[in-house]
Amino acid sequence: MAEVKYKNILLKLSGEALAGDEKVGIDRKTMDGICDAIQKVHELGVKISIVVRGGNFWRGKYGEEMVKPTADYMGMLATVMNGLALQDAIEKRGMQARLQTAIEMRQIAEPFIQRRAERHLNKDRIVIFACGTGHPYFSTDTAAALRAAEMNVDAILVAKTIDGVYTADPKLDPTAKKLDFITYQEILEKDLKVMDSTSISLCKDNSIPLVVFAMSDPENIVKAVKGENIGTYVNN
DSSP: SSSSSSSSSEEEEEEEHGGGGGGGSOOOOHHHHHHHHHHHHHHTEEEEEEEEOOTTTTTTGTTSSSSSSHHHHHHHHHHHHHHHHHHHHTTOOOOOOOOSSOOOOOSSSOOHHHHHHHHHTTTOEEEEEEEESSSSTOOOHHHHHHHHHHHOEEEOOOOOOOSEEESSSSSTOOOOOOEEEEEHHHHHTTTTOOHHHHHHHHHHHHOOOOOESSSSSTHHHHHTTOOOOOOOEEEO
């Protein structure tokens, strides 16, 4: 294996990361850039799990007039569409991928089974987890932290629209400063919106590092795996 810092990762992608500048649907050029970077990481011998959100198809604000479980389930279905698109793009590059869902839909994906997912990773397959935890009231952030713990990953790579963790929302506060390192406890105390508090607590309790970086350059995925100094590092 080439020199890498993390040999077993979970990559967390936002739905918007797949939509590119359009913010809605899937942009093929953007998808190609992400999957090219995933291929480079795969060729380094790294085990790769992926959790993808569904915001390019469905966002919580669309369901404000609905009961929350209904809106949440619709969001879970959106993650399946993104998962299928990722699986297709990955396999077109000659890699093997498996989509597993927390809600059974056997005609298009495997049900999530921890040992089966581990076996896929051990066979050099990329595993994509969709449908969150399968339960309403739990976010995709929580699903990423849960699957990371179950797959015993070395780190969660959090690809966002901004280039790391800031002292405040840089879109609202021009004085916000980017942080190179922060602890989980500081994120919770300062209520920084890196991931939701449930997922941060789960990562904290299981000592799972986070690397938060910008998805604007897909090569950042490769840099993060190699341990290069990008974005923000989060740990205990």
